[in-house]
Amino acid sequence: MAHSKRMLGIVGFIGAGALALGLAGCAGGGADAGDSGDNGSDLTTVGFVAVGPEGGWRDANEQAIKDAFTEEAGFDLKYAPASSPTDQKSQLDAFSTFVNDEVDVILLTATEASGWEDSLELAQEAEIPVILLDRGVDASDDLYVTRIAPDNVAVAATVGDWALETYPEGANYYTLEGVPGLSVVNERNEGFEAAISGADGWNKIGAQTANWTADEGKSVIETVLKENPDLQFIFAQNDEMGIGAAAAVTAAGLVPGTDVKIATIDGTTPALEALAAGELSFVAQYNPFFGDLAVDAVNDALAGNDVEKTIIVPGETFDSPEAAQAAIDAGKGF
Amino acid sequence: MSRVKTALRTPWFWAIVGIAVLLLINTIKNPAYLALSVNPTTGLLTGNLLDILRVSAPIIMIALGMTFVIATEGIDLSVGSMMAVGGAVAMQTLSTLDDPTSVGAMLAAIGLALALAIVLGAVNGLLVAVVGLQPFISTLIMMLAARGIARVITDGQNTNATNEPFRQLANGQILGLPTSFVLAIAIVVTIALVMRRTALGLMIESIGINPKASRLAGIRPRPILFGVYILSAALAAVGGLFSVSEVMTVSVSGTGNLMELDAILAVVIGGTSLAGGKFSILGSTIGALLIATLNKTVLFLGIPAAATPAFKALVIIVLVLLQSERVRSFVFGRGKPSGTPTSPSTPAGTESTPVTKEVVA
Numbered sequence: 001m002a003h004s005k006r007m008l009g010i011v012g013f014i015g016a017g018a019l020a021l022g023l024a025g026c027a028g029g030g031a032d033a034g035d036s037g038d039n040g041s042d043l044t045t046v047g048f049v050a051v052g053p054e055g056g057w058r059d060a061n062e063q064a065i066k067d068a069f070t071e072e073a074g075f076d077l078k079y080a081p082a083s084s085p086t087d088q089k090s091q092l093d094a095f096s097t098f099v100n101d102e103v104d105v106i107l108l109t110a111t112e113a114s115g116w117e118d119s120l121e122l123a124q125e126a127e128i129p130v131i132l133l134d135r136g137v138d139a140s141d142d143l144y145v146t147r148i149a150p151d152n153v154a155v156a157a158t159v160g161d162w163a164l165e166t167y168p169e170g171a172n173y174y175t176l177e178g179v180p181g182l183s184v185v186n187e188r189n190e191g192f193e194a195a196i197s198g199a200d201g202w203n204k205i206g207a208q209t210a211n212w213t214a215d216e217g218k219s220v221i222e223t224v225l226k227e228n229p230d231l232q233f234i235f236a237q238n239d240e241m242g243i244g245a246a247a248a249v250t251a252a253g254l255v256p257g258t259d260v261k262i263a264t265i266d267g268t269t270p271a272l273e274a275l276a277a278g279e280l281s282f283v284a285q286y287n288p289f290f291g292d293l294a295v296d297a298v299n300d301a302l303a304g305n306d307v308e309k310t311i312i313v314p315g316e317t318f319d320s321p322e323a324a325q326a327a328i329d330a331g332k333g334f
Numbered sequence: 335m336s337r338v339k340t341a342l343r344t345p346w347f348w349a350i351v352g353i354a355v356l357l358l359i360n361t362i363k364n365p366a367y368l369a370l371s372v373n374p375t376t377g378l379l380t381g382n383l384l385d386i387l388r389v390s391a392p393i394i395m396i397a398l399g400m401t402f403v404i405a406t407e408g409i410d411l412s413v414g415s416m417m418a419v420g421g422a423v424a425m426q427t428l429s430t431l432d433d434p435t436s437v438g439a440m441l442a443a444i445g446l447a448l449a450l451a452i453v454l455g456a457v458n459g460l461l462v463a464v465v466g467l468q469p470f471i472s473t474l475i476m477m478l479a480a481r482g483i484a485r486v487i488t489d490g491q492n493t494n495a496t497n498e499p500f501r502q503l504a505n506g507q508i509l510g511l512p513t514s515f516v517l518a519i520a521i522v523v524t525i526a527l528v529m530r531r532t533a534l535g536l537m538i539e540s541i542g543i544n545p546k547a548s549r550l551a552g553i554r555p556r557p558i559l560f561g562v563y564i565l566s567a568a569l570a571a572v573g574g575l576f577s578v579s580e581v582m583t584v585s586v587s588g589t590g591n592l593m594e595l596d597a598i599l600a601v602v603i604g605g606t607s608l609a610g611g612k613f614s615i616l617g618s619t620i621g622a623l624l625i626a627t628l629n630k631t632v633l634f635l636g637i638p639a640a641a642t643p644a645f646k647a648l649v650i651i652v653l654v655l656l657q658s659e660r661v662r663s664f665v666f667g668r669g670k671p672s673g674t675p676t677s678p679s680t681p682a683g684t685e686s687t688p689v690t691k692e693v694v695a
Contacts, residue, residue, distance in 0.1 A: 055587070056491055180639045209639035213588030214492075214581040219389055223633040226382055227364060240492060240585055247581045251505060253375030270494050270583065 043076040046298065047098030048107045049091050052081025056268055060334030061134065061288035065107065068291025075295075078103065088112045095119045099126050105298050108144075109133045120144060129301040133294060141309050145301045148294055150287050150313040152187035153194075158284045158317050159235060159263045160195020166261065166281075170201015171232040174224055176217050176241040177209045185209075188237045188265060205231060210241045217244025218251075225252045225260075236264040239271035239283070246279040257281050267318070269333030275324035283324065287315040288334060345605030346617035348656045349624045352603075352649065356624075356631045363635065379510040382630065388504060388512035390626030392417065395573035396593055397600035397622040398522055398615065399566030402529075404601055406562055407542045407610030408462060408469030413570040413597050415480035416451055417590030420571030421578035422484040423447040428495035440500040447571050454480055455567025459560035473563075477594070484586045494583040503579035514576040519619075521572070525565075526615045535613070538562060542610030596625050603653055624653075 046069050050062050062079075069075040080094035088111045098106050099122050106128055110116060113136060120143035123130050132147040163171070175192070178185045189207075196202050205228050210216035217236060225231055225248060234249075236242030242264030246256045254260055256279045264271055267285030274280045290313040300307045316332070318324050327333065341347050360367040360382070370381035396413040403410040424443040431439045454476060461472035506513040529535035540548040541555050549555060570590075578584045602608060603624060604617025628649055632642050655661045 053485075053490055059490065177639055180642075206636045207639065208633060208636070209642070211588060211591070213585045213591070214583045215577055215585075215589070218581050219385075219629070220633050222385055223382070223630060226380075226385075227634065240583065240588070243494075243583060244581045251376065252380070253373040268492070270492065273494075 042074070043071060044074055044105065044298070044302065045076045045078065045101075045103040046105050046107060047078045047094075047101070047103040048080060049094050049098070049109065050079060050081045050107075051085050051109050051111055052083075054085040056334050057266065057286065057288050058085075061290075062109075064289045064291040065133065065294060066291075068295050069298075073295065075298075082111050086111055088115060092119055096122065099123050099128060102126065103128060105301065106130045107133055107294065107298075108137075110135050110137050113138045117143070129298075131294065131297050131301065133290075146297055146307045146309055146311055148290055148297060148311040148313060150290075150315055152184055152286070153191035154312060155265055155284050155286050155315050156188040156191025156237075157195045158315065159265060159282065160192045162263065162282050162284075162317065162319060163192075163233060163235070164196060164199055167201075167233060170199060170203065172203045172205050172228065172230055173233040173235060174205045174221070174228075174231055175207035176220060176234065176236040176245060177207055178212050178237045178241075180209050185237060192235055210236075210244065212238050212240055214240040214244035214247070217241035218248040219244075221245040221248035222251060225249070225254070231260055234260060234262045236262060239264045239266045239268045239274075242280055243270060243274050246274060250279075267316070267327075267333065269328065272318065272324045272328050272333045275318055276321045276328065278321055281319070283318045285315045285317065285332070287313050289332070342662075343659075344617075345603070345657045346614065346620045348653055349603050349617070349620045351656075352653050353620075353624050353627050356627050356649075360631055360634050367634070378507050382634065384507075384510075384512055386623070386626050386630050387515040389630065390623050391504075391512065391514035391518040392573035392577045392590075392593070393596055393600060393622040393625055394515075394518045394522060394619055395569045395576065396566075396597040397604070397618040398525060399562075399569035400594075400597040400601050401604070401606050401613045401615060401618040402538055402562040403469070403566050404598075404606050404608060405538050405542045405610055405613035406559060407545075408559075408562070409473065409598070409608075410458065410563065410566045410570075411470065411473040411594050412454075412458060412476035412480055413566060413573070414590035414593035414595075415477045415484065416454065416567050416570035417574030417577055417593060418484040418584065418586055419454065419480050419487070420447040420451055420574030421584035421589045422487040422493065422586060423450050423571075424500070424575055425493040425495045425578055425582070425584040426487050428497045428500060429493055434495060434497050435499075436497075437499045440497055443497070443500065444575060447575060448568055450483075451567040451571030452564050454483070455564035456560065458567065459563035462563060463556040463559035481586070484584070484589075488584060488586055490586065492583055492585045492588075496582060500579055501582055504576055505580070514579070518576070521569070522615060522619055529615065534558075539611055539613065542612070596622075599650060600625050603650070603657075605657070 048065060051058055053059065066077060066079065069077040078098070083090040091111055095106065095108065096119060106123060108130055116137040117139045120130060120139055124143055130144040132144055134149045136147050175189065177189070206224065208220050210220050217240065221234065234245045236245055242262050245262050249256045249260045256262060261281035263282035264280055265284045265286055267283050271280060271283050275283050293311060293313060297307055297311065318327055357368065367382055370379055370383065373380045396417065400410055400413060424447045427443040427446050428434045428439055431442065433439060458472055458476050461467045462469050502513060504512065504514045508516045537553050537558055540553055541558055545555050574590055577589055600621030601618045604614050604621035606613045606618060628646055632645060637645050
């Protein structure tokens, strides 16, 4: 009995080993096939050091990059996601593998800002241009070609501009903030406040974090509304909190969009749907779809043209149910 | 006289004092704080007190489950993630069903959410009772795994759905009280009856005191441990259902995030010993109400987001210190056998008020 159990264990072990080898073989085979295809034609090899599954925005963003760097467009994209959204080591490994493989260009969305100098210097020695997507790194800007990203300050400013137009006489407003301490929160506050500063009649009732979630957004706004029934405008720093705020406004017997207008940032599909249903009044998209900008930057870098050090991705804004419906139909949600 | 003394020694007495003080502070800020009124548009009773009861429902659920786990000298760190699983299953079911606005769809969503939670709770039970892992480790693994499972269920999206009967769980009222609160109290009463009218509660406590001795006395710990972890997971899923029905959206990373800490705090404030061996269902419920009151007070006073955790921590530290025998005897004078019954409670009330007020200012 004991003997056969042990045999079973050995068989299992060998089986697992064979399976692992088989998988490794598959992976290796896939890479080889990619390489030979590359050598056969004139495709530009692009290594993409990515973050991987993190959430709706990241998925949309990385899909947009994959959709832009197709073989038809003349690229062979090698996608290397981190093993988890916080695992920088696997990103560093993928980066050095790309340098050793002598890819033509490296795209990098860093999980962490620090610790990239050595890797970037290696790429520079190998004369491989590096383009940062979305997230910046703490390194000298000589080490990379450009950073392509939407700008939180600019996106929040579009909310402020819309608010100024909608309330020419000013309004009592409340801000739902994200998780305290994040740079996103500070930048979105900065952009909005800068846009409405100097205008008369703007009365900030308060600001509180709702930790990016809908149920906390609802909880905050229902309490605020009890104390301040004259609230007119809510600036929610992400879509979820705005949707929660709309639920609180409805529960208080008020009509979102008429009694209280709500503006949000991000532009996810649920927010566009809520805008189409009239629950939200304004959605500013933090635009993840910048694949074509990245393609242009790669082509410019390879051709030796000058490229701006920062390329700000312009974001669309949606201010009516019709615009939201059109955006949903056009697949602009994520 | 002795009754007052007993009350003073009951840990949840101080939780009630805490709730009263917080409500008092809010009423000082706005005298109309406690007022209830009928909203002419929705026809429902509204008021800050009702909001507190409503948001306390999920906390009551997870604190109730946590009470029994802690009584067995364990801990369940997975309740927050389990809320996300319950909410994710419900939202995903409602958003994919053909006839999503019916009561049947709601029952299907609730049933599936409970079923998955029971399976995951059984895994916790298996790891603790059969494999013999530390509860801290087993449920820590489940805390990470369950959030991953929630992500897989909704495909990483924050899924929303429409189902009026389900939405009424949090937004409806029964006799003027929030439906979720009424349901939560009904569940608490049912479970309290089962625990105290049968020997089950006693068995849980005996395992917490001394598992070996209770086994020698004929109590088999395994099925009971399985039971408490399954119960905790199922109650957490119910809490998750209450939580997502508020806004009909599940946020896979946000729903129930860090709520396990609220549950542990509610249980400890309620007087259940972390060393196991005794539990107080009433205490945990009052502890959960205190945490809900505290959360709402922070919002009502408009405390800056950055200072919120510090404010909450201060209130809880004051409470826990008041519960400590040593601190109490130090503050109120040691060994005063014939102290007038009312005097200890009066200074306590007046004393804790300035402490919290200071923080507010």
